[in-house]
Amino acid sequence: MGLLFLIFLMPxxxxxxxxxxxxxxxxxxxxxLYDEAINLYLAANYEQTKNYIELALADKRFxxxxxxxxDGLCSSSNTETITTILKKQKCVKNCMNKKFSEVVHPSYxxxxxxxxxxxxxxxxxxxxxxxxxxxxxEAVITNLKYNEDDSxxxxxxxxxxxxxxxxxxxxxxYPIRIYTMKFM
Numbered sequence: 001m002g003l004l005f006l007i008f009l010m011p012x013x014x015x016x017x018x019x020x021x022x023x024x025x026x027x028x029x030x031x032x033l034y035d036e037a038i039n040l041y042l043a044a045n046y047e048q049t050k051n052y053i054e055l056a057l058a059d060k061r062f063x064x065x066x067x068x069x070x071d072g073l074c075s076s077s078n079t080e081t082i083t084t085i086l087k088k089q090k091c092v093k094n095c096m097n098k099k100f101s102e103v104v105h106p107s108y109x110x111x112x113x114x115x116x117x118x119x120x121x122x123x124x125x126x127x128x129x130x131x132x133x134x135x136x137x138e139a140v141i142t143n144l145k146y147n148e149d150d151s152x153x154x155x156x157x158x159x160x161x162x163x164x165x166x167x168x169x170x171x172x173x174y175p176i177r178i179y180t181m182k183f184m
Contacts, residue, residue, distance in 0.1 A: 030060040031106035034119065041122055046129035053123045060114060063104070070095035117146040124156060133160050 037052035074091035077084060097103070106114070113119050124139035137160035143153050 028055075028059075029100075029102065029104045030056040030063065030114070031104050031110045033059060034110050034113070035107075037122065041126065044129075046126040050123065050126040050130065050132075053119055053126065057119060057123075063100070066099050067092070067096060070099070117143050121153065124153075128160075133163050136160050137164050 033052050033056035037049050037056060040046075040049040040052060070092045071088075073095060074088045076088070120139040120143035124136045124143065127133070127136035127139060137157070140153050140156045140160060144150065144157060147153060
């Protein structure tokens with residue numbers, strides 16, 4: 001199980017403690033973390049870029065989960081009138097304000113990068129630069145799930161895939177047998 005999967009399961013504070021040499025003030029949110037990650041990326045500090053993008057992804061995921069929970073808590077009826085929609089919207093806003101001290105208003109490019117999964121493009125390159133090809137491959141796969149036509153990511157998938165297979169399959173000389181079962 002890769003780190004990309006685990007970051008979705010951990011609370012942000014736990015994840016911040018696990019990331020080496022990264023301090024995370026409690027007021028930081030995914031937009032601020034991602035802005036800092038891009039600055040670190042441009043400065044070619046790939047270890048810290050990786051750390052900040054992982055934290056930004058974890059925070060975004062946590063906020064999305066909390067939004068869904070608040071939405072579920074605020075659902076009161078199956079009928080949707082203007083009044084019930086406005087009450088629900090107010091309830092969700094209050095619920096989110098209780099869970100988070102600040103409202104996040106990400107810039108257009110942050111919102112766009114998270115929606116298009118471009119964050120994983122930066123992340124895979126940072127992993128590549130620090131020599132973590134398995135995590136780079138996972139980031140490429142995640143990016144390709146949402147950007148199937150991205151030719152650069154397809155090339156990266158092949159590149160990482162070839163190198164990972166060499167690392168993962170030390171006993172590749174043994175053929176894999178497929179067994180079938182007949183039902184009577």
